[in-house]
Amino acid sequence: xxxxxxxxxxxxxxxxxxxxxxxxxxxxxxxxxxxxxxxxxxxxxxxxxxxxxxxxxxxxxxxxxxxxxxxxxxxxxxxxxxxxxxxxxxxxxxxxxxxxxxxxxxxxxxxxxx
Amino acid sequence: xxxxxxxxxxxxxxxxxxxxxxxxxxxxxxxxxxxxxxxxxxxxxxxxxxxxxxxxxxxxxxxxxxxxxxxxxxxxxxxxxxxxxxxxxxxxxxxxxxxxxxxxxxxxxxxxxxxxxxxxxxxxxxxxxxxxxxxxxxxxxxxxxxxxxxxxxxxxxxxxxxxxxxxxxxxxxxxxxxxxxxxxxxxxxxxxxxxxxxxxxxxxxxxxxxxxxxxxxxxxxxxxxxxxxxxxxxxxxxxxxxxxxxxxxxxxxxxxxxxxxxxxxxxxxxxxxxxxxxxxxxxxxxxxxxxxxxxxxxxxxxxxxxxxxxxxxxxxxxxxxxxxxxxxxxxxxxxxxxxxxxxxxxxxxxxxxxxxxxxxxxxxxxxxxxxxxxxxxxxxxxxxxxxxxxxxxxxxxxxxxxxxxxxxxxxxxxxxxxxxxxxxxxxxxxxxxxxxxxxxxxxxxxxxxxxxxxxxxxxxxxxxxxxxxxxxxxxxxxxxxxxxxxxxxxxxxxxxxxxxxxxxxxxxxxxxxxxxxxxxxxxxxxxxxxxxxxxxxxxxxxxxxxxxxxx
Ligand code: HEM
Ligand code: SF4
Numbered sequence: 001x002x003x004x005x006x007x008x009x010x011x012x013x014x015x016x017x018x019x020x021x022x023x024x025x026x027x028x029x030x031x032x033x034x035x036x037x038x039x040x041x042x043x044x045x046x047x048x049x050x051x052x053x054x055x056x057x058x059x060x061x062x063x064x065x066x067x068x069x070x071x072x073x074x075x076x077x078x079x080x081x082x083x084x085x086x087x088x089x090x091x092x093x094x095x096x097x098x099x100x101x102x103x104x105x106x107x108x109x110x111x112x113x114x
Numbered sequence: 115x116x117x118x119x120x121x122x123x124x125x126x127x128x129x130x131x132x133x134x135x136x137x138x139x140x141x142x143x144x145x146x147x148x149x150x151x152x153x154x155x156x157x158x159x160x161x162x163x164x165x166x167x168x169x170x171x172x173x174x175x176x177x178x179x180x181x182x183x184x185x186x187x188x189x190x191x192x193x194x195x196x197x198x199x200x201x202x203x204x205x206x207x208x209x210x211x212x213x214x215x216x217x218x219x220x221x222x223x224x225x226x227x228x229x230x231x232x233x234x235x236x237x238x239x240x241x242x243x244x245x246x247x248x249x250x251x252x253x254x255x256x257x258x259x260x261x262x263x264x265x266x267x268x269x270x271x272x273x274x275x276x277x278x279x280x281x282x283x284x285x286x287x288x289x290x291x292x293x294x295x296x297x298x299x300x301x302x303x304x305x306x307x308x309x310x311x312x313x314x315x316x317x318x319x320x321x322x323x324x325x326x327x328x329x330x331x332x333x334x335x336x337x338x339x340x341x342x343x344x345x346x347x348x349x350x351x352x353x354x355x356x357x358x359x360x361x362x363x364x365x366x367x368x369x370x371x372x373x374x375x376x377x378x379x380x381x382x383x384x385x386x387x388x389x390x391x392x393x394x395x396x397x398x399x400x401x402x403x404x405x406x407x408x409x410x411x412x413x414x415x416x417x418x419x420x421x422x423x424x425x426x427x428x429x430x431x432x433x434x435x436x437x438x439x440x441x442x443x444x445x446x447x448x449x450x451x452x453x454x455x456x457x458x459x460x461x462x463x464x465x466x467x468x469x470x471x472x473x474x475x476x477x478x479x480x481x482x483x484x485x486x487x488x489x490x491x492x493x494x495x496x497x498x499x500x501x502x503x504x505x506x507x508x509x510x511x512x513x514x515x516x517x518x519x520x521x522x523x524x525x526x527x528x529x530x531x532x533x534x535x536x537x538x539x540x541x542x543x544x545x546x547x548x549x550x551x552x553x554x555x556x557x558x559x560x561x562x563x564x565x566x567x568x569x570x571x572x573x574x575x576x577x578x579x580x581x582x583x584x585x586x587x588x589x590x591x592x593x594x595x596x597x598x599x600x601x602x603x604x605x606x607x608x609x610x611x612x613x614x615x616x617x618x619x620x621x622x623x624x625x626x627x628x629x630x631x632x633x634x635x636x637x638x639x640x641x642x643x644x645x646x647x648x649x650x651x652x653x654x655x656x657x658x659x660x661x662x663x664x665x
Contacts, residue, residue, distance in 0.1 A: 016212065018166075019166035019211065020164065021164055021165075057147070059143070060142075064147065064161070082532065082594070082595060083163070086532050086541075087163055091533040092533055092543075092544055093543045093544060093547070094464070094533075097194040097195055
C-alpha cells in the first residue's frame with residue numbers, strides 16, 4: 001500500500017542481469033536515465049507504479065523496486081536524497097571507466113535539496 | 115605460497131558448479147531474490163549502489179603472478195578494466211554482470227582463488243602482515259597459521275553461523291602492520307623468556323560504530339595449541355554473544371560487557387575443559403602447510419650492490435623512492451618494494467588491468483613470483499634483489515606506479531563511500547582526492563613526514579578512520595554530505611582510537627580543516643617528532659583552536 005504522498009516520486013530498481021540502475025518510464029519500459037521516468041503525483045499513481053514494480057520483480061526483469069522522491073525543477077528531475085542522486089548519475093570518480101557518470105555538480109545541487 | 119590440495123580444488127570447483135546452477139535458476143525465475151540473496155552473498159556477490167560488486171579473497175594478501183594476471187584478465191573481460199584493492203586485502207570488482215559471475219569464479223578457481231568467506235556471519239578471510247616471511251625483524255612467518263585457521267574455520271559448521279562476522283589478523287613481527295588490535299582476534303608471534311615461539315593473543319578489537327582496541331587475553335601460548343585456544347574463545351563467544359541485537363553482536367561488545375579479566379577467565383576455563391578439541395591438525399598436517407610457505411629460491415648475494423649504490427648517488431628521485439617505499443629484507447642482498455596505489459589525486463587502492471599485468475610481469479621477473487596486497491590498499495613486491503631495484507622503479511614509473519609517498523600524507527586509505535557503496539552516507543573518494551591534491555607536493559609531504567589519513571563513507575568504518583592519525587567520517591544531514599574529523603587514532607602496535615575534535619565540516623571546507631591541522635602540527639612539533647607523537651604530547655586543544663578559529 002502506498003504511503004501518503006508528500007512530493008512526486010519515481011520508481012527505481014536494478015536490472016536482474018547486469019545489476020544496473022533503472023527507472024520506470026512513462027511507456028512502461030525500464031531505462032537507465034530518469035529523464036523520461038514516470039512521475040507519480042497522486043496516491044493512485046503511486047499504487048500503479050508499485051504494482052508495476054512488483055510485477056517486473058516477479059517476472060525477473062528487475063530486483064528491489066522502490067519509490068524515490070524527486071524534485072521536478074521544470075527542466076529536470078532531481079532526487080531529494082543524496083544517495084539517489086548518486087544512483088541516478090553513477091560514480092563521481094573513475095570517470096574514464098564509467099560512461100554513465102556525467103553532470104556531477106552535486107555540491108551545487110545541495111542548495112536545491114537543502 | 116599455499117597450493118590447493120585435491121580436497122580444496124574439489125570443494126571450490128563444486129561451489130562454482132553449484133553457484134552456476136543457482137544463477138541459472140535465479141535468471142529463469144525458479145529462485146526469488148529473497149531466496150537467492152544469501153546464496154550470492156556466500157559467493158562474495160553484493161548488489162551495490164549502481165551494480166553488482168564481486169569481492170574476491172586474497173588469503174593473507176599473498177598472490178603469484180599468474181593470479182595477478184588473472185585478476186587483470188577478469189577486470190578486462192568481465193568488468194570495466196579496473197579493480198579496487200581493499201583494507202581487507204581483497205579485490206573488489208564494481209561492475210560484474212550476474213550471468214558472468216559463474217565464469218569469473220571458474221577463472222578464479224583455475225588459479226586457486228575464490229570469493230568464499232568474503233561475506234556473512236562467518237570467520238572471514240584471515241588477514242596478515244603484508245611483509246610476512248620477508249620482514250627483516252620478523253620472529254616467524256605467520257601465514258601457515260593463517261592458512262591453518264582458514265582450513266579450520268572453513269570446515270567448522272559451528273562457526274558458519276556466528277552471532278556476527280568475525281575477523282582475524284596475524285603478524286609475526288613486533289611492529290604491527292596488520293592492525294591486529296582492531297580485529298575480533300589479533301595474533302602476534304613472539305618469543306617467550308626461554309626463546310620459544312608462541313602466540314600473544316588479543317580479543318575484542320573492532321571498528322564500526324563502537325570502535326574498540328582488543329584486550330590481551332594471553333601473553334604467550336604454545337604454537338601447537340592455537341586452534342584449541344581459539345576454539346575456547348569461539349565457544350565463549352557463541353554461548354554469550356548477543357544475537358538479539360546486530361549492533362551488539364560483535365565479540366568486542368562481549369569482551370567490553372564482561373570486562374577483559376572475566377572474559378579471559380571464561381576462555382581459560384573453557385580451554386581447560388576442552389580436553390580434545392575437534393579437528394586439531396596433526397604435526398604432519400602443520401608441516402605440510404608450512405612447506406607451502408617455504409622461502410623461495412633466494413640467491414646468495416652480497417649485502418651491497420655497487421650498481422644499486424651508484425644509482426642512489428646519481429638519481430635523487432630514485433633515492434627518495436627507495437627511502438620511502440623500499441624496506442629491509444630478511445635475506446641479505448634483497449629488498450621489499452612497496453608499490454603505492456595512491457597517485458596524487460587518484461582513487462586509493464584502484465589499479466587498472468594494465469597496471470595489474472605490469473606488476474605481475476615484474477613479480478615474475480624480479481620478485482621470485484610473489485606479490486602482496488596490504489591493508490593500506492597498496493601492493494608489495496616482496497623479493498627484489500637490490501641489484502634490480504632501479505629496473506623495477508623505472509618499470510613502475512612507466513605504469514604510473516612509482517609514487518614515493520608510502521606512509522606520507524597522500525598515502526590515504528579510503529573506502530568506496532557513496533560513489534559505489536549502498537550503505538554509504540557520504541562520498542569518501544573525492545575527499546581523499548582533494549586532500550591528496552592539496553598536500554601533494556612531494557617536498558611538502560616529505561617535510562610533514564609520517565602521516566596516516568583514513569576516510570570512511572559511513573560509520574561502518576571500512577576505511578579505518580578510527581585508526582587514522584587524522585580520521586574522516588562522511589555523514590549526511592538532510593541531503594547534504596558533511597565530514598567529522600577525529601585525531602590521534604593509530605592502528606599499529608601503539609593502537610589508539612581517534613577522538614572527534616568537534617562539529618563536522620562541509621565537503622568544501624574539510625580539506626581546509628585537514629590542512630590547518632597539518633600546518634598546526636608543523637608549527638608546534640619538536641625536532642624529529644611525528645604527527646602522532648606531537649598529538650600525543652599536546653592533545654587535541656591546539657588543533658581545535660586552530661581549526662575552529664578560522665570557521
Ligand atoms: C562496498 C561494499 C561494502 C559493504 C556493503 C560493507 C559493509 C560493511 C559493514 C556493514 C561493516 C560493519 C560491520 C560491523 O560493524 O559489524 C563493515 C566493516 C568493515 N568493512 Fe566493509 N563494506 C564494504 C566495502 C568494504 C571495503 C571496500 C573495505 C576495504 C576498503 C571494507 C573493509 C571493512 C572493514 C575493515 C570493516 C571494519 C571491521 C570492524 O568493524 O571491525 N569494506 N563493512
Ligand atoms: S565505511 Fe560505509 S561507505 Fe565505506 S565501504 Fe564501508 S559500508 Fe560502505
